[in-house]
Amino acid sequence: MNKLLKTLTWLAGIAAALYIAVCCYFYFEQDSLIFHEAKLSHNHKFSFAYPFKEYSIKSGNDTLSGVLFKADSAKGLIFFLHGNAGNADDWGDITPEHTAMGYDMFVLDYPGFGKSTGHISSEADLLQAVQTAYDTLKNAYQGRRIIIMGFSIGTGPAAWLAANNKPDKLVLLAPYYSFIDLAKNLYPFLPSFISKYQLNTYSYIEKVKAPIVIFHGDADGRIYYQSSLKLKQHFKPGDRLIILKGQRHNGIDKNEEYIKRLPATLN
Incomplete structure (x- = not known):
C-alpha cells in the first residue's frame, strides 16, 4: 500500500x-x-493590379507599414486590421470587393509584419500602433466616411479603436468575445491569468457610438461563432449580427451573402 x-x-x-x-x-x-509574423524585406516592392499607395508611419521607435488601395472618386476610407498571419502583400486580395463600393481601403501591418519594424510584446504595443496609424489616415479623410473593419485577431483592436474614436461605422468579421474567452475555448486546460492579452471586445463595443455590423460563419473552426452571439447581447439598438451559413474562418470576403450585403453594410 x-x-x-x-x-x-x-x-x-x-x-x-x-x-x-x-x-x-x-x-x-x-x-x-x-502573432505569426510574416516579414517582408525593407526594399520589397508591392505589386497589385489596382491602384495603391504605400505608407510608412512612425510609431515610437518603430515604423509601421501599410498599403492604401484606391477607389475611383472615393467617398471614404475603410481602415482594415487583418488577422494574426500574413501581411499587406497577402491581404491586398480582399480589397477589390470593397474598393468597388467606392471606398479606399487601408491595410495596416502590425509591428513585425510585412515591412513594419519592431514586435508586438504587449496589448499596449498593439493598440498604440493601431491608434497611431489611424490618426495618420483619418486626417486625409476629414468630411468623408470612415469605417473601421477588423478580421479575426484584428477585431479586438478594431473595436477598441472605434470605442476611442469617432468612426462612422464598425464592421467585425469573425470576432471573439474577449481574447481570454477565445483562449479558454481553444486551450481549456490553461489558466486565464497567464494571458498578457485581454482584448475585451464585448466591453469595447458597449462604448462604440457608431453602428456596428458583425459577420460570422457558423462553420468557423478557429473563433467559435457563438462568440458573436454573446457579443450581440452587448449591442445597442440598430447594431446587426449576420451569420453566414456554412462559412469557415477564412474567405468571408468572398462569401456570396457577405458580398450581397456589403453595399448596405458600408453605406
Whole structure:
C-alpha cells in the first residue's frame, strides 16, 4: 500500500511539473504563438493590379507599414486590421470587393509584419500602433466616411479603436468575445491569468457610438461563432449580427451573402 501511494505521489508530482512547464511555455511564448509574423524585406516592392499607395508611419521607435488601395472618386476610407498571419502583400486580395463600393481601403501591418519594424510584446504595443496609424489616415479623410473593419485577431483592436474614436461605422468579421474567452475555448486546460492579452471586445463595443455590423460563419473552426452571439447581447439598438451559413474562418470576403450585403453594410 505504501509503495502504491509513493508511486501515485510520484506520478502526481510529474504531472504537476509537466503542467507547470506547459503553462510556462505558453506564457513566455504567447507573443509568437498569437502573432505569426510574416516579414517582408525593407526594399520589397508591392505589386497589385489596382491602384495603391504605400505608407510608412512612425510609431515610437518603430515604423509601421501599410498599403492604401484606391477607389475611383472615393467617398471614404475603410481602415482594415487583418488577422494574426500574413501581411499587406497577402491581404491586398480582399480589397477589390470593397474598393468597388467606392471606398479606399487601408491595410495596416502590425509591428513585425510585412515591412513594419519592431514586435508586438504587449496589448499596449498593439493598440498604440493601431491608434497611431489611424490618426495618420483619418486626417486625409476629414468630411468623408470612415469605417473601421477588423478580421479575426484584428477585431479586438478594431473595436477598441472605434470605442476611442469617432468612426462612422464598425464592421467585425469573425470576432471573439474577449481574447481570454477565445483562449479558454481553444486551450481549456490553461489558466486565464497567464494571458498578457485581454482584448475585451464585448466591453469595447458597449462604448462604440457608431453602428456596428458583425459577420460570422457558423462553420468557423478557429473563433467559435457563438462568440458573436454573446457579443450581440452587448449591442445597442440598430447594431446587426449576420451569420453566414456554412462559412469557415477564412474567405468571408468572398462569401456570396457577405458580398450581397456589403453595399448596405458600408453605406
